[in-house]
Amino acid sequence: DTAVSQTPKYLVTQMGNDKSIKCEQNLGHDTMYWYKQDSKKFLKIMFSYNNKELIINETVPNRFSPKSPDKAHLNLHINSLELGDSAVYFCASSSGGGPDTQYFGPGTRLTVL
Amino acid sequence: KQEVTQIPAALSVPEGENLVLNCSFTDSAIYNLQWFRQDPGKGLTSLLLIQSSQREQTSGRLNASLDKSSGRSTLYIAASQPGDSATYLCAVFTSGTYKYIFGTGTRLKVLA
Numbered sequence: 001d002t003a004v005s006q007t008p009k010y011l012v013t014q015m016g017n018d019k020s021i022k023c024e025q026n027l028g029h030d031t032m033y034w035y036k037q038d039s040k041k042f043l044k045i046m047f048s049y050n051n052k053e054l055i056i057n058e059t060v061p062n063r064f065s066p067k068s069p070d071k072a073h074l075n076l077h078i079n080s081l082e083l084g085d086s087a088v089y090f091c092a093s094s095s096g097g098g099p100d101t102q103y104f105g106p107g108t109r110l111t112v113l
Numbered sequence: 114k115q116e117v118t119q120i121p122a123a124l125s126v127p128e129g130e131n132l133v134l135n136c137s138f139t140d141s142a143i144y145n146l147q148w149f150r151q152d153p154g155k156g157l158t159s160l161l162l163i164q165s166s167q168r169e170q171t172s173g174r175l176n177a178s179l180d181k182s183s184g185r186s187t188l189y190i191a192a193s194q195p196g197d198s199a200t201y202l203c204a205v206f207t208s209g210t211y212k213y214i215f216g217t218g219t220r221l222k223v224l225a
Binding site: 107 | 147149157
């Protein structure tokens with residue numbers, strides 16, 4: 001069984017559109033994360049949620065809005081997509097909100113044209 | 114502000130060679146450090162987590178060491194195999210934060 005899953009795997013869209021990426025984990029973890037990996041493979045945290053509560057909100061444009069309907073799901077909605085949003089977005093989870101082993105999803109490659 | 118650097122950025126070695134990947138960080142006040150592996154088009158897989166109180170951790174052919182005071186960690190891979198080809202990232206969890214800061218990665222290619 002897949003521990004952390006994301007959909008879709010690939011997303012190609014036009015500038016100005018709104019899109020969502022979904023993430024689900026079946027590990028029973030309390031904390032979930034969104035990371036962005038840019039074209040240079042640099043990985044940076046965007047958000048983290050612990051038991052549906054926002055813990056980390058890095059300096060991310062407010063066009064990005066995470067939503068956690070329950071602790072097994074953390075979705076990422078992006079409004080008014082821009083060229084610079086093109087990247088690979090990874091969802092991850094951990095049992096606690098601290099320095100624990102993190103389990104990553106396969107990633108969603110977003111391309112904005 | 115914590116900064117994590119990995120050297121070299123890329124490495125190509127013949128099969129069977131022992132190799133060392135380096136990770137350095139600027140703030141030594143860390144809880145732990147993780148080494149991850151990333152295969153092309155895939156997510157990250159945690160290989161080893163080494164606590165700040167530990168000097169090293171081992172898993173199979175992998176050995177990670179940590180020298181917190183000097184801000185350095187190394188990942189030693191023994192008897193490398195083509196299947197070890199991937200990008201290796203280190204990440205540190207700094208005290209007072211709730212996040213991991215990732216290094217820039219080392220892209221390893223093991224030639225058969």
